[in-house]
Amino acid sequence: MTTLEHQGIETAEQAAFRAEARAFLHAHLPPRRDANPWALNFTADEGEARAHFEAGRAWQRLLFDNGFAGLTYPREYGGRGGDAWHERIFREEQASVEAPTAFISATIAMLGPTLMRHGSDEQRREYLPRLLSGDDAWCQLFSEPGAGSDLAGLACRADRDGDQFVINGQKVWNSAAQFCDRGMLLVRTNPDLPKHHGITFLLVDMDSPGIDVRPLVQATGSAHFNEVFLADVVVPVSRILGEINEGWAPARTVLSNEAAFIGGGSGGANTNEKLVMLAHA
Missing domain, CATH: 1.10.540.10 (Acyl-CoA dehydrogenase/oxidase, N-terminal domain)
Incomplete structure (x- = not known):
């Protein structure tokens, strides 16, 4: 009781x-x-x-x-x-x-x-x-090899092409990404702005062409974490969560x-x- x-x-x-x-x-x-x-x-x-x-x-x-x-x-x-x-x-x-x-x-x-x-x-x-x-099921695509504790230093890039973005880069330590349908993705859309700006939050389908999920095998033999490679991945502009170049705000909400x-x-x-x-x- x-x-x-x-x-x-x-x-x-x-x-x-x-x-x-x-x-x-x-x-x-x-x-x-x-x-x-x-x-x-x-x-x-x-x-x-x-x-x-x-x-x-x-x-x-x-x-x-x-x-x-x-x-x-x-x-x-x-x-x-x-x-x-x-x-x-x-x-x-x-x-x-x-x-x-x-x-x-x-x-x-x-x-x-x-x-x-x-x-x-x-x-x-x-x-x-x-x-x-x-x-x-959603995974979090935030951390990068060069952007972990300093997440705002991320370099995964999204170049706009009309009504879509073309994304290239790498993410790492992504829990259960190999099983997930969609991902919360942080990308750099304007490298000329201060690092906490110029970031955009995108909602991406994990079966999109160009996404390669590679499990990371740990000492236990399990593979809970992954590295995710993105090569010319196309995401519609309509998949922005929040505002373009202002993805740090929704990212902070997630964290x-x-x-x-x-x-x-x-x-x-x-x-x-x-x-x-x-x-x-």
């Missing part, structure tokens, strides 16, 4: 939602087991890694189909249209069951609020329902959401699991 339940200060509406969430979670998931909070399970088998990733996607789809994904997002964008307390109660209840540790939930936490803040209404309607349902996800909990994932989901993405 939670503190609020114990004190009897939940409203009838909140208590009803808690009962709904608890019934759903316990109908689909086993009780959470005691485990070392720093324990991790690595796999060197690509098939197992993909199966784990797809299990997270399937769980997200089940949440979406039952009205438990995007609890605070507007209904017109695929959410439930609820209040912050819906999210709090659901996380409290989910902490008691063995929920799949899903990479996709991390990227929803990063990209969803960024689309709400910086995206156009058309972009929200196109991308948010597929993000919240797990139909589209702030990333920090909040790690520090604020994710419905049962332990600290080390969250770091692995997000580190170097």
Whole structure:
């Protein structure tokens, strides 16, 4: 029993939602087991890694189909249209069951609020329902060999050609990029501006011609991270999130959401699991 339940200060509406969430979670998931909070399970088998990733996607789809994904997002964008307390109660209840540790939930936490803040209404309607349902899995294409801690020094270049950009460059430490459908991509669109300007945030399809994803095999044998090469990749100008040359603003929103996800909990994932989901993405 939670503190609020114990004190009897939940409203009838909140208590009803808690009962709904608890019934759903316990109908689909086993009780959470005691485990070392720093324990991790690595796999060197690509098939197992993909199966784990797809299990997270399937769980997200089940949440979406039952009205438990995007609890605070507007209904017109695929959410439930609820209040912050819906999210709090659901996380409290989910902490008691063995929920799949899903990479996709991390990227929803990063990209969803960024689309709400910086995206156009058309972009929200196109991308948010597929993000919240797990139909589209997104990776983060930020870091480069020469731009990690100094992210604003990125050099991946996008040259405008009419109503499209032609992109050339390299990204690295991209979590689960080999399994993702779309990517959040930072590119240099004006090298003559100060480095925090001249950056544009693009939404890119990972199956675009010219994108080459190469897994990086770690000492454990697993390949969670990747390097991504972009050679003459064409992206429509309509895929800009925010304003051209002002991509640092949505990038900072993503990074702030990333920090909040790690520090604020994710419905049962332990600290080390969250770091692995997000580190170097």
